[in-house]
Amino acid sequence: MIRFTNFIFRYPKAPSPTISVPDLVVKDGEFVLVAGDTGSGKSTFLRAMNGLVPHFSGGEASGTVDVFGLNPILKRPSDFSELIGYVDQDPSSQFVTDRVEDEIAFVLENLGYEQGAMRRRVEDSLDLLSISDLRKRSLRTLSGGQAQRVAIASVMAVAPKVLILDEPTSALDPGAADEVMAVLQRLVDDLGTTILMAEHRLERVLPYVDRVIHVTDRGVVEGGKDVRSMVVALDFAPPVVEFSKLYGGGIIALSVKEARRMVTDRVDILRLQDSWSNRVDSKGVGNGTLDEPIATLSGVTISRLGRRIIEAVSFDISRGQSVILMGRNGSGKSSLLRACAGLDPIAAGRLRICGLDPFTVDSSQRISTVGFVPQDPGILLFGESVEEECRRADESAKLKTGTTAAVLAKLAGGIPGDAHPRDLSEGERLLLAIAVVISPRPSLLLLDEPTRGLDYGAKSRLLAALSDLQSEGVAILMATHDVEVAAKFVDTVVMIGGGSMISHGPTRELLTHSPLFAPSMYKVLAPVPVLSVSEALEVLGGEG
Amino acid sequence: MRTSSIRFADTHPLVWWGWGICLSVDTLLTNNPILLLLIGVLAVNGVSARGEESVFCRSFHMYLKMALWVVLVRVVFQIIFGLRIPGSRIFSIPSITFHIFASPLSVGGYVTSQAIVSAISLGIQLADLVLIFGAINSMSNPYRLLRSLPTTFFEVAMVLTVALSFAPEIAIELEGVKEARKLRGLPIKGVRAAKEMALPILEGSLERSLKLSSSMEVRGYGVHRDVGSKLRPIVYIALVALVFSSIAYVVFPQLRIVVSGAAVGSLVLLIINFASNRGSKRRSRYRPEEITTRGWLALISSLTSLVALLLVRHLGGISIPMVSPSAIPIAPAGIAAIAISALALIVTLPPDSLSLDHVGSDD
Numbered sequence: 001m002i003r004f005t006n007f008i009f010r011y012p013k014a015p016s017p018t019i020s021v022p023d024l025v026v027k028d029g030e031f032v033l034v035a036g037d038t039g040s041g042k043s044t045f046l047r048a049m050n051g052l053v054p055h056f057s058g059g060e061a062s063g064t065v066d067v068f069g070l071n072p073i074l075k076r077p078s079d080f081s082e083l084i085g086y087v088d089q090d091p092s093s094q095f096v097t098d099r100v101e102d103e104i105a106f107v108l109e110n111l112g113y114e115q116g117a118m119r120r121r122v123e124d125s126l127d128l129l130s131i132s133d134l135r136k137r138s139l140r141t142l143s144g145g146q147a148q149r150v151a152i153a154s155v156m157a158v159a160p161k162v163l164i165l166d167e168p169t170s171a172l173d174p175g176a177a178d179e180v181m182a183v184l185q186r187l188v189d190d191l192g193t194t195i196l197m198a199e200h201r202l203e204r205v206l207p208y209v210d211r212v213i214h215v216t217d218r219g220v221v222e223g224g225k226d227v228r229s230m231v232v233a234l235d236f237a238p239p240v241v242e243f244s245k246l247y248g249g250g251i252i253a254l255s256v257k258e259a260r261r262m263v264t265d266r267v268d269i270l271r272l273q274d275s276w277s278n279r280v281d282s283k284g285v286g287n288g289t290l291d292e293p294i295a296t297l298s299g300v301t302i303s304r305l306g307r308r309i310i311e312a313v314s315f316d317i318s319r320g321q322s323v324i325l326m327g328r329n330g331s332g333k334s335s336l337l338r339a340c341a342g343l344d345p346i347a348a349g350r351l352r353i354c355g356l357d358p359f360t361v362d363s364s365q366r367i368s369t370v371g372f373v374p375q376d377p378g379i380l381l382f383g384e385s386v387e388e389e390c391r392r393a394d395e396s397a398k399l400k401t402g403t404t405a406a407v408l409a410k411l412a413g414g415i416p417g418d419a420h421p422r423d424l425s426e427g428e429r430l431l432l433a434i435a436v437v438i439s440p441r442p443s444l445l446l447l448d449e450p451t452r453g454l455d456y457g458a459k460s461r462l463l464a465a466l467s468d469l470q471s472e473g474v475a476i477l478m479a480t481h482d483v484e485v486a487a488k489f490v491d492t493v494v495m496i497g498g499g500s501m502i503s504h505g506p507t508r509e510l511l512t513h514s515p516l517f518a519p520s521m522y523k524v525l526a527p528v529p530v531l532s533v534s535e536a537l538e539v540l541g542g543e544g
Numbered sequence: 545m546r547t548s549s550i551r552f553a554d555t556h557p558l559v560w561w562g563w564g565i566c567l568s569v570d571t572l573l574t575n576n577p578i579l580l581l582l583i584g585v586l587a588v589n590g591v592s593a594r595g596e597e598s599v600f601c602r603s604f605h606m607y608l609k610m611a612l613w614v615v616l617v618r619v620v621f622q623i624i625f626g627l628r629i630p631g632s633r634i635f636s637i638p639s640i641t642f643h644i645f646a647s648p649l650s651v652g653g654y655v656t657s658q659a660i661v662s663a664i665s666l667g668i669q670l671a672d673l674v675l676i677f678g679a680i681n682s683m684s685n686p687y688r689l690l691r692s693l694p695t696t697f698f699e700v701a702m703v704l705t706v707a708l709s710f711a712p713e714i715a716i717e718l719e720g721v722k723e724a725r726k727l728r729g730l731p732i733k734g735v736r737a738a739k740e741m742a743l744p745i746l747e748g749s750l751e752r753s754l755k756l757s758s759s760m761e762v763r764g765y766g767v768h769r770d771v772g773s774k775l776r777p778i779v780y781i782a783l784v785a786l787v788f789s790s791i792a793y794v795v796f797p798q799l800r801i802v803v804s805g806a807a808v809g810s811l812v813l814l815i816i817n818f819a820s821n822r823g824s825k826r827r828s829r830y831r832p833e834e835i836t837t838r839g840w841l842a843l844i845s846s847l848t849s850l851v852a853l854l855l856v857r858h859l860g861g862i863s864i865p866m867v868s869p870s871a872i873p874i875a876p877a878g879i880a881a882i883a884i885s886a887l888a889l890i891v892t893l894p895p896d897s898l899s900l901d902h903v904g905s906d907d
Contacts, residue, residue, distance in 0.1 A: 056754070076761070077758070078761050078762070078764050078766055081762060081764030084762075085762075086762045088755065088758075093752060093759075094756065094758075095759075096759060101830070102830060102831070105830030105831070106760075107763035108828070108830065109828055109829060110763060110764035110765050110767060110827060111764045111767060112827055112828050113828055114828065115830075118828060118830050119830075122830065154763065155762070155763065341727065343723055343726070363726060364729055366729070367727070367728065367729035372727050374723075379721065379724045379744070380724050380728060382724075382740050382743075382744060396728060396729040396730050397729060437727070437728070
């Protein structure tokens, strides 16, 4: 059992506590979701359980934490290694060794397990996470989902009572995320492991968890009663919950299954299909006429170290159009974006943006043609303050002073100019990076997994900012796993699998045809091809 | 249930360290550019023949670049600042003489082919050491070396390994920062750019190392830190003493007896500590690395090569005075002696073949 009593943690010189936990108990065998906005202190709370906070963070902790009779404020994190398994956000950054098997054995070696016992534990761990085929692999060659499972295996080797995960699925495609969630479910069911997990993509995890702990904006940790009553109180919610709030008449659905039952109890979904087709007929389909394409890819092939990563991909992007790249982890989406950004050459084919080859064009011309915001937007920021960042962007693009600052104000008002980019929230930092990239007015904006690690509020602010840009004529090419974002925002989808283009077409058609990437509202109302909550309500309203 | 201990069949990292150290000593024994070139070729060949598929191997090209720079810089320095070596003049550059504290210091002047040969030889000598170090890192991943060291050295080894693994990480980080600047249309050359790029790289590596250390701590690294802590300072002192006394042995020839005493003393301390830790179960090892017969053969061939070169040196011919390019002796005996260490590359197996066997035997 884990019990927090009057726990308060603050960083030195911070005016208010970073997190405070008045009273909280986590019982054995519970599967707990820790929810809250980005920067609210979810990670800090999780790290307080095995003493990483305050021992590795600095700062001051008061109150008591009781973790199976030990107090992490007084003990070292290593004293909890047999009790608590902790897996950080980015699994590859925490690998100590270089091979899967050795990584799993690391904790056993440290604790001095006997050879034979160690061998058994490593095998058990490999089996538990179904990764025994990866045992000899170099850790650097693993895909995102594999790396996440190896990271979990590497702490599960000592069979800890508690497993703590910080956003375990944020970097994963829907398939890999499901794998990880299934594994976690198995740990709870079969081994009675207590799991605490922070996650933004509630739609992925709500069906599995027993309880939601909420971290408020002011860092107060509140332990909820059960998932349903807690979810209602949250001001952010996944589509299924949002839908059931408006449609269910007081009943909250947590999973697609529940929501679907809610609908079938009242109406016949097959009849909705007709009303949907009538609706589409009256409104007309499509996005109007398309302009001359500003970006043309024909037969684009990319290879790295002699291996072909992208094979003959062809599509066009026109002014103001938004195209989303979808595909499993490691399918080559990022490589394609990098080539479009002019970072890597292409091995064969033709790639033109505004008639220019992005790889050979000189840098001042490139930034006014194509802008790229990589997965970690912070890497684009060098300055000591937001103001400096904007000034440098004006300078390098030879713009009038204040241009970037104006763009930023429009994208995200209220970011203090003297703040250090590192102190901004994840969402603000992303918008700053976009402002910096977009100020030279490129015709094409490339985004790699922009919604990774963003809460629902930040996501909708980002989408609003992007559709503003779109209406100004900026074309957007975005790689993402986030089907809900794709469903809300993008008009065209390009699916990539195994390096080649699987399909290319309107979002509605493609997403509703894919078992992996179907958005949850479609799953609720299938075969009616709705993508969003508002569409679903419209269809159901028209019926009822 | 299968609980047999499995052995790691790849070449033991210490074999490659032994090979590399023997080659380094070979390098220091000669200033014949032909022999030195041969050693450089051997080191590069080692990487291509027995390099592991790891980030350390991928960064070998950095060592190659550095080695070329070393030679180039050495030659340029010789031309501008070096002592004027008499011989056949090739060209001359304007000479300036400064008088600092009444002692004349001259820069520039005539350049002879002998001077160039000597500069190139010394340059290659240094470049060889760089290459050998790079090759060892590519052929034996530091992580594996760490696993194979006795418990006594574990902490020291861990510190060294983490420090060592920084070089490739920084190279990757630098690539990322350069790209980010390119994306923003900022320059990547120049003093201001270098200054601005240094900070994110430092920040990045600091963050990475903090993450790594917290991940190690969470998984019980150092949980037994209090056990045997009385002995630990002794280990550190002995190690430092060993390093300093080896340096002093070379630098102060008149103190050799005292210094060798100190070295032997610290060695004895280390061995006692090693022996006393042997039975303790503070840390165990999942897959102990063992030196295979092939590994021993490789070590023996490296040592043989070293001994042979010492003999050849004794007979003369590999340590040459400053000569013109045409007068460089071919030194066939020296070539033969160095070639013996190429055997190490032949008797060992490439790193992958055995681990593939292993995969097969698992099912």
